[in-house]
Amino acid sequence: MYNVARGEMEMTWKFSWHGATLVLACVFLATAPFAAAQVPTGQAPPHKAHPPATPQSIAQGKMIFDGTCAVCHGVDGGGANGPNIQGAARTMGPEGLYNRVWGGVIGSGMPNFSYLGEDKIWDVVDYVGTLGQATGAAATGDPQKGKEAYQSSGCASCHSIDGRGGDSGPDLSDIGSERSASFLRDELLNPGANKPNGEPGLPSRAAYGGYRMYRVTLANGKVATGTRVNESSFSLQLRDAHGNIISVDKLKARSIEELPNESFMPSYKGKLSEAQLNDVVAYLASLEVRR
Numbered sequence: 001m002y003n004v005a006r007g008e009m010e011m012t013w014k015f016s017w018h019g020a021t022l023v024l025a026c027v028f029l030a031t032a033p034f035a036a037a038q039v040p041t042g043q044a045p046p047h048k049a050h051p052p053a054t055p056q057s058i059a060q061g062k063m064i065f066d067g068t069c070a071v072c073h074g075v076d077g078g079g080a081n082g083p084n085i086q087g088a089a090r091t092m093g094p095e096g097l098y099n100r101v102w103g104g105v106i107g108s109g110m111p112n113f114s115y116l117g118e119d120k121i122w123d124v125v126d127y128v129g130t131l132g133q134a135t136g137a138a139a140t141g142d143p144q145k146g147k148e149a150y151q152s153s154g155c156a157s158c159h160s161i162d163g164r165g166g167d168s169g170p171d172l173s174d175i176g177s178e179r180s181a182s183f184l185r186d187e188l189l190n191p192g193a194n195k196p197n198g199e200p201g202l203p204s205r206a207a208y209g210g211y212r213m214y215r216v217t218l219a220n221g222k223v224a225t226g227t228r229v230n231e232s233s234f235s236l237q238l239r240d241a242h243g244n245i246i247s248v249d250k251l252k253a254r255s256i257e258e259l260p261n262e263s264f265m266p267s268y269k270g271k272l273s274e275a276q277l278n279d280v281v282a283y284l285a286s287l288e289v290r291r
């Protein structure tokens with residue numbers, strides 16, 4: 001009798017194990033399509049309200065930002081492959097920032113960081129709120145005078161704004177929302193130094209790979225310098241300073257070297273006065289497309 005009872009107990013135990021597995025399998029099957037539909041889209045699921053920022057949360061957020069975000073947004077948030085986010089806390093608010101960090105931006109270079117979890121996302125939000133508060137981050141010049149200096153300095157021969165201008169350099173129609181004032185100033189003084197590598201990043205910057213400069217010594221000893229327009233295993237097409245396309249047979253070239261810090265853009269150091277420089281930066285910073 002004892003044995004029978006024991007046998008029965010074992011039966012029950014085994015049965016419920018199977019039952020549990022079955023229930024789990026059903027739950028999994030039922031929720032799998034649902035889980036797939038739950039890929040972050042920018043609208044975070046319910047989460048706790050923004051805890052007040054503290055020096056600790058900001059310090060924590062800085063560590064995460066430096067290790068995770070700075071590669072695309074720049075150490076000061078002023079923009080690199082990703083846009084300038086120094087003003088993001090102001091325009092998006094903490095809740096908007098939380099959603100953006102949690103869900104990323106589908107179809108862009110902005111990944112989703114839902115894996116960080118609520119606490120760490122709030123820490124990053126607190127740190128992003130402090131970006132750009134350093135002195136000198138804001139553009140102080142006169143945008144109207146800057147526009148005149150832009151027009152008289154030949155910038156438009158290489159750059160387009162709202163569809164007008166050249167195409168040897170990147171389009172600047174949206175540059176104010178992509179770059180901080182300090183980045184823009186540095187670009188005018190040291191072009192090429194901050195060249196984003198173009199991947200992954202803003203869709204509008206995907207063409208940045210095309211601004212990489214190369215110097216090629218051809219078989220006959222001639223030297224050609226240009227930006228890389230196209231490349232395959234056997235050939236490299238460069239565009240020189242005059243817009244001519246030079247096709248290089250890679251197997252025959254004596255040497256091909258990349259010039260990481262060079263750009264066709266001339267430096268405006270000493271060519272624009274300090275006041276003009278501030279004005280041009282203010283003009284560029286004002287070029288924003290509302291997103």
Ligand code: HEC
Nearest residue numbers: 068069072082083085088100101105108109110113201202
């Ligand atoms: C791999 C590159 C990359 C990384 C890493 C990255 N971002 Fe982004 N981020 C982008 C790009 C590209 C966009 C622009 C997306 C768009 O709207 O097209 C963006 C957009 C944003 C925006 C919205 C800006 C606006 O004005 O719309 C915020 C805020 C932001 N990122 C914060 C962060 C934070 C915080 C981190 C780190 C946790 C981070 N990003 C990591 C590339 C990146």
Ligand code: HEC
Nearest residue numbers: 153154155158168169170187191192195211263264265266
């Ligand atoms: C001869 C062509 C040329 C001229 C003239 C020129 N640029 Fe550029 N510019 C470029 C190229 C090429 C790049 C991309 C490579 C780099 O970052 O240096 C660039 C990059 C930039 C960038 C950075 C864009 C970004 O997304 O980071 C800014 C801002 C800029 N130029 C502004 C100006 C202004 C303002 C002037 C005039 C005062 C000017 N440029 C004159 C060719 C030019």
